Structures are given as C-alpha cells and as structure tokens.
Amino acid sequence: MSSQTITIAAVYASLEHVMDPEIPVLSVVDLGMITGVELGEAAVHIKMIPTFAACPAVSYIRHNIKTVLESELGIAVSVEVDKQEHWHSNRMTPAAKEKLKAFGIAPPKVLSGEVSTEIMMEVPCPHCGSEQTYLRSPFGSTLCRAIHFCKACGQVFEQFKPLE
Amino acid sequence: MMNNAALTDLIIKMADDELIQGHRNSEWTGLGPVMEEDIAFSSMAQDKIGHAWALYRILHEDLGGKHPDTFAFLRPEKEFKSSHLVEMPNGEYDFSLMRHFLFDLAEAIRYESLQDSSYEPFRLLSKKVKGELKYHTLHANAWIMQLSRAGEESYDRMQQALNQTIALAAGIFEPSQHYEEALIDDKVYPGEKELYHRWLDRIYPVLVKASLNLPEMSAIVPVYGGRHGLHTPHLQPLLKEMSEVFNLDAEASW
Numbered sequence A: 001m002s003s004q005t006i007t008i009a010a011v012y013a014s015l016e017h018v019m020d021p022e023i024p025v026l027s028v029v030d031l032g033m034i035t036g037v038e039l040g041e042a043a044v045h046i047k048m049i050p051t052f053a054a055c056p057a058v059s060y061i062r063h064n065i066k067t068v069l070e071s072e073l074g075i076a077v078s079v080e081v082d083k084q085e086h087w088h089s090n091r092m093t094p095a096a097k098e099k100l101k102a103f104g105i106a107p108p109k110v111l112s113g114e115v116s117t118e119i120m121m122e123v124p125c126p127h128c129g130s131e132q133t134y135l136r137s138p139f140g141s142t143l144c145r146a147i148h149f150c151k152a153c154g155q156v157f158e159q160f161k162p163l164e
Numbered sequence B: 001m002m003n004n005a006a007l008t009d010l011i012i013k014m015a016d017d018e019l020i021q022g023h024r025n026s027e028w029t030g031l032g033p034v035m036e037e038d039i040a041f042s043s044m045a046q047d048k049i050g051h052a053w054a055l056y057r058i059l060h061e062d063l064g065g066k067h068p069d070t071f072a073f074l075r076p077e078k079e080f081k082s083s084h085l086v087e088m089p090n091g092e093y094d095f096s097l098m099r100h101f102l103f104d105l106a107e108a109i110r111y112e113s114l115q116d117s118s119y120e121p122f123r124l125l126s127k128k129v130k131g132e133l134k135y136h137t138l139h140a141n142a143w144i145m146q147l148s149r150a151g152e153e154s155y156d157r158m159q160q161a162l163n164q165t166i167a168l169a170a171g172i173f174e175p176s177q178h179y180e181e182a183l184i185d186d187k188v189y190p191g192e193k194e195l196y197h198r199w200l201d202r203i204y205p206v207l208v209k210a211s212l213n214l215p216e217m218s219a220i221v222p223v224y225g226g227r228h229g230l231h232t233p234h235l236q237p238l239l240k241e242m243s244e245v246f247n248l249d250a251e252a253s254w
Helices: A008-015 A058-073 A094-102 B004-026 B035-062 B068-073 B093-116 B120-148 B152-173 B180-185 B192-209 B235-242 B244-248
Strands: A034-039 A043-048 A076-081 A133-137 A145-150 A156-160
Touching: A008 A034, A008 A043, A008 A058, A043 A058, A058 A076, A133 B035, B004 B035, B004 B093, B004 B180, B004 B235, B035 B068, B035 B093, B035 B120, B068 B244, B093 B120, B093 B152, B093 B192, B120 B152, B120 B192, B152 B192, B235 B244
Parallel strands: A043 A076
Antiparallel strands: A034 A043, A133 A145, A145 A156
C-alpha cells in the first residue's frame, strides 16, 4: 500500500490502538500526545510529545507507534519528538478523562491559568465521587500522578496531575 | 549572532546543578522518613535528571557538544560547573528539605526568566520545566511551613538548617567570570545578580509565614567556586558512584 491510499483519519484510527504503558486504558490520542500527522511519498510521519520531560516511557511509546502503525497500515512510519509543542493537561480529551476515572485514577481538573495549591484540593474521589478529599503528596507512583485521600470512603487514590 | 561559548557556559552550569541535585534526591529513595516523602524525592530526582538531559541535549544538538550520556558520565570533576549547594551530602531531613526549598525556588525564578530569552531552545524548554517545577516548589513550601510550625525542636532545626544553607544557596548565583555581560546584552537571561534579587523576593514571604528568620544577607559571604571547577570534596565520590554502571561498558546500548 502506498501512502496515497492512506487517509489522515485512518492514521488516527490506528494511533488509537497505541496505549500508554503506564495507563493502559488511554491511547496516545486520548492523552493528546500527537501533535502532527503527515502523509509523505513513501512514509507516514508522526510528531509526538511526552507528558513529562523525564517520562521514561517516551522511547517505548515511540517504538510502539512505529510498530503498531507499520503493521496496521503496511507502510513505513517515522516518529519524531516535537520540540515546538509542549504537553499540558488540557490536551487530554473529555473521553479520556472518563476512561481515566473508570480506571480508578482521578482526572486533572481543567486549567484556566497556572497550577495552584487550590486546584489540587477537593479533587473528586474516583471511587465514591466525594469531594471530601485532601492532597497527601503532589508526587505519586509515576511522574504524572499525585496522591490524595478520600475522607468519605477512607481510601487513598491517585490523580493525573494538572500541568501547565 | 549568539555567543556560543557564553551559552555553553550557562547551559552547563544549569544542567550540572540539575544532575547533581537529581542524584542527591535519588539518595533518599528507600530511605525517606515516610512513604510519601520517599516517593516525592524519588520523583523529583527523575524530573531533575530529565531537565539536565534536556539541557545537555541542547548542547549536543545546537552547540556541537557531546552526546548527553557521554557528557554527563565521562567528564572529569574539574569540568563540572555545579554549585557547592547541590554537592553537599543529604545530611538530616531538615537540611535536605531546606536545600530543596532554596534550590527549587531559585530554579523556578530562572526558568520563568528564560521564557523571555532571545535563545529559542531556552524559551521552548522553559515552558515545560516551569510547569513541572510548580510541583517541586509546592512540595517545598508545604514542608517548610509544616515543620516550622511543628513545635520547638522542629522549628529550631528548620532555623538552623536555614542558617547552614543560606550562604551555599546564595552561591548558586555566582556570576560567570567571562560571559555575564555578553549573556545579559544578548538578552539570553537577566543575569545572576538580577535572579538573586528575584529569588530573595520569592523566598522571603514563605520564610515569614513559617516565622523563620532570614539571616542578614549583606553579612553573608556566598559560597562561590563551583562555576569554575572548584568543588567540595563531596563531588568526586558522587561522580564515581553516579557513573559506575555506565563505565562498566560505556558503549552498551540500553
């Protein structure tokens, strides 16, 4: 198959199958990690951005994008880290936030300005929905997560942090 | 036309501070006083080393420098430009927290200033780093406040940690011997002196809230030397440990 017969939509549909290794219910599209898709003569060119600068999964994700797309679309794929764009949590789609909640991780609140102490307070519990929660630590099991405690259901939960 | 030697000097000192502080943070992994703090210092270690890597990458890709791994792990001690503050051993938790507070607020000021840099790689990187640093300063401010209000012994220890750390922290802002004016004139960054004053304005309100007394800064002699390769005896053992695995096989592919 040549790239002429492949559409941008088909590339995105295939990208939906490339999941985040740390949150396997979210694809790279859900997370807002894809910043560009170009159809070249003999190859598809993908631009992506990591969520956090030191994310250890970046090269793994790059590799996965390449192998999944090459096998599904039957064409050469190159993947590049886009230096012009930077990831922020508002790039995450509303659908992604629902999937995150169902997975047991509280989604980031929508940011209208900078990250503040206030935006990290009273984060709704993904288990019982209560807002009677407090921030235990702005750092969690991965760089993108914070730890909260729910006073209503007595459980510790993680949140995907808002990022400017 | 940018002064590449000046840019290189600035990038190396920023990156080396991040790398060495990152390594010190990682030394709390498994030893933190409570689980959340263990995780916090480990996460901050990862962030810092990521920021160092991004800076080394700018050197590598834009300024003809070596590959980031080679540059980080195979340089002799005298070519490091880290400040003495970050070289100091972790000590007790009060020292580590106070250093974290003074260092991360200094970083926050620095990366905020780079948003207006005439050097594009700085502008792009600073957006990313600035957002991530928010969580470091949020963590630092919360603990400075909490421990300073946790009884007499706790307060005394925090005040003592501040007294011990402040001259070292002021040493972060050692002006470059050769390039300071060129960097300011080229609008790469506002210069160490300006950053130092912005930093004092940023740490002061937090210290006031924590009822800690900032020592009289005009009487403080900042600890300089790191920026031109003069280091404490603590750096060499750290470098040896940090590069031990890398040096087993420098050509290995990971």
